[in-house]
Amino acid sequence: xxxxTMIFIAVLAVGLCVLHSESLAAQKQLAGGxxxxxxxxxxxxxxxxxxxxxxxxxxxFAVSQxxxxxxxxxxxxxxxxxxxxxxxxxxxxxxxxxxxxxxKGRIKMIGIGAGNTPLEVEVFRKNYEVLFPxxxxxxxxxxxxxxxxxxxxxxCAKRNADGSLKVFNTNKGGFPDAAQFLKEIVTSSGL
Amino acid sequence: MLRRTIIFHGLVMxxxxxxxxxxxxxxxxxxxxxxxxxxxxxxxxxxxxxLKVGDKAPDFTLPVVSGGKASLSRYRGKKNVxxxxxxxxxxxVCSEQWPGYNIAKGIFDAYDAQLIGITVDNIPTLFAWTHQxxxxxxxxxxDFWPHGAVADKYGVLxxxxxxxxxxFVIDKKGIIRYIDIHDINKxxxxxxxxxxxxxx
Numbered sequence: 169x170x171x172x173t174m175i176f177i178a179v180l181a182v183g184l185c186v187l188h189s190e191s192l193a194a195q196k197q198l199a200g201g202x203x204x205x206x207x208x209x210x211x212x213x214x215x216x217x218x219x220x221x222x223x224x225x226x227x228x229f230a231v232s233q234x235x236x237x238x239x240x241x242x243x244x245x246x247x248x249x250x251x252x253x254x255x256x257x258x259x260x261x262x263x264x265x266x267x268x269x270x271x272k273g274r275i276k277m278i279g280i281g282a283g284n285t286p287l288e289v290e291v292f293r294k295n296y297e298v299l300f301p302x303x304x305x306x307x308x309x310x311x312x313x314x315x316x317x318x319x320x321x322x323x324c325a326k327r328n329a330d331g332s333l334k335v336f337n338t339n340k341g342g343f344p345d346a347a348q349f350l351k352e353i354v355t356s357s358g359l
Numbered sequence: 360m361l362r363r364t365i366i367f368h369g370l371v372m373x374x375x376x377x378x379x380x381x382x383x384x385x386x387x388x389x390x391x392x393x394x395x396x397x398x399x400x401x402x403x404x405x406x407x408x409x410l411k412v413g414d415k416a417p418d419f420t421l422p423v424v425s426g427g428k429a430s431l432s433r434y435r436g437k438k439n440v441x442x443x444x445x446x447x448x449x450x451x452v453c454s455e456q457w458p459g460y461n462i463a464k465g466i467f468d469a470y471d472a473q474l475i476g477i478t479v480d481n482i483p484t485l486f487a488w489t490h491q492x493x494x495x496x497x498x499x500x501x502d503f504w505p506h507g508a509v510a511d512k513y514g515v516l517x518x519x520x521x522x523x524x525x526x527f528v529i530d531k532k533g534i535i536r537y538i539d540i541h542d543i544n545k546x547x548x549x550x551x552x553x554x555x556x557x558x559x
Binding site: 245246247248249252253283285287288291292294295296 | 454455456458459461462463465466491492493546548549550553
């Protein structure tokens with residue numbers, strides 16, 4: 169009886185250890201060279217945002233459907249003071265992309281509000297007059313899929329020949345100069 | 360002997376389970392990571408309510424981090440008031456809740472509401488902590504001495520001397536219209552507060 173109980177406990181403990189290591193692996197922070205995880209988002213409501221992502225119908229879409237050669241994803245949080253401080257520089261990055269006729273339409277940006285409701289995302293968008301589409305990630309599902317990163321976190325992904333997206337650069341905490349960051353993106357993506 | 364072995368293994372398993380499922384996804388801001396004291400998962404609520412919706416909100420006067428003192432009664436007849444108690448400076452969740460409110464002034468204005476932030480920290484600590492949030496549009500009050508007296512009056516003083524994460528909505532007549540003594544480990548969604556402000 170005692171032996172059986174011990175074996176049962178040992179098996180259970182080993183099983184839990186395996187689960188633990190798998191959950192740690194799932195939390196690995198996204199880095200250059202990784203495939204971008206499958207991220208599903210609600211189709212934006214405004215015509216401008218729909219046109220930007222290149223979608224007109226449906227309720228949800230996969231990030232890989234966004235019509236762009238390079239995609240920059242900002243993981244932010246409306247409550248994060250660092251994201252608030254970075255917002256003007258992030259807007260500047262978007263402005264620089266769109267004023268460059270060689271880059272406009274080829275590099276696109278989206279923001280994902282980790283743990284934020286649609287209302288909270290809207291507060292952030294309005295407050296900082298963000299012109300690229302922002303999406304809520306109310307239950308942290310996307311945040312978990314990219315490794316529970318600290319915010320802001322920027323994921324730069326490039327389109328593969330098969331249409332999938334591969335991460336070529338990440339940035340944690342923000343960038344001091346939008347023009348320099350854009351230059352790095354253009355260089356490392358090979359655009 | 361058998362019982363002791365089982366208890367021992369049970370404890371080991373418990374520890375493994377806890378390490379598996381305790382996530383640290385609360386304090387997210389990268390800039391704060393080196394200054395935030397990780398408190399781990401706490402008992403969600405650790406106080407006994409003393410007030411209910413419909414009660415008159417107890418008045419208080421507390422020092423403000425930007426100087427001087429503030430009283431609840433100064434808003435009577437003029438503004439609705441939202442009191443945000445947060446447990447402690449330099450801890451996860453708290454360090455992001457007020458910066459969020461700081462960019463939502465338009466929402467508070469739309470409902471003619473004044474936000475008041477209260478913690479049980481002393482003024483120098485509050486000064487350093489709120490300074491890194493940027494300029495706050497709402498007063499941050501120190502309920503440090505007599506320690507947690509206002510939090511206690513509002514029934515949100517925890518047994519370890521910090522306050523609950525709690526929201527009180529008080530109308531212009533000074534009547535409490537909403538109480539949210541929230542799970543200390545989680546941030547209350549702004550949506551819930553807006554829903555209540557709409558009812559005023």
